[in-house]
Amino acid sequence: MRKCILTLCIWIGLLTGCNPIHQQTIDSGGVMTSFPVIIEPHNPEQAEQSGDVVVLMNGMRNGDKWRTFLKNVSKEQPSQVRVTQYTIEGGPVIHELVYDGKVIQITYDDSRDMYGSGQGETTNTCKGIGTIKSEQGRTFHVLTDCEKENIFSIPK
Incomplete structure (x- = not known):
């Protein structure tokens, strides 16, 4: 009986540990929230x-959501x-930016882009x-002072 319970506990632990983690984030009111689930195939209308x-x-x-984030x-x-x-x-390339009041954590995902990296x-x-x-005279917002090379830019 003990072996069955132990085996069951191990299986539950393994299954629980393999579930995808939903990134917890902070909204403008300081409350933890998650980004909405991405609907596939994530075309512009769905996004x-x-x-x-x-x-x-x-x-x-x-664009108002970007301006609110900047503010x-x-x-x-x-x-x-x-x-x-x-x-x-x-192909969609997804950037999730979370600002905690001090630093910006960015998650970059090009897995849905056939020609991505x-x-x-x-x-x-x-x-x-x-x-x-x-060089063409267009202005872009970019992230600064990044730990790794910055690959995010968005038209101003």
């Missing part, structure tokens, strides 16, 4: 309905935003947000 800031070749949707970071208030950028081929999900920690100007 927009999920509340993502959607960046396409021809513009941005839900909260400038006031050192905890905030979060998910930005889904679409490549020329239409194939890294899947990676994380980075950055201290702020700045702007840069491209």
Whole structure:
């Protein structure tokens, strides 16, 4: 009987440990929340309905959510935003940014982009947000003072 109970406990522990972890985040009121579940195949319309800031070749949707995130970071208030950028081929690249009042934790996921790096999900920690100007004269918001190389930019 003891062996059965021990085996059952081990199996439950293994199954519980293999469940996907949902990233807990902090909303602007300082309350822990999660990002909405990503609906597949995560086309621009679905991303927009999920509340993502959607960046396409021809513009941005839900830009007000990005501006709110910027304002909260400038006031050192905890905030979060998910930005889904679409490549020329239409593949989604997802960035989840969580600001705790001090640093920005960013999770980058290109696993849905057929032509992506194939890294899947990676994380980075950055201290702020700045702007840069491209050679073509366009201005972009970028993360600054990052632990790893910064690969996030969004049109201003």
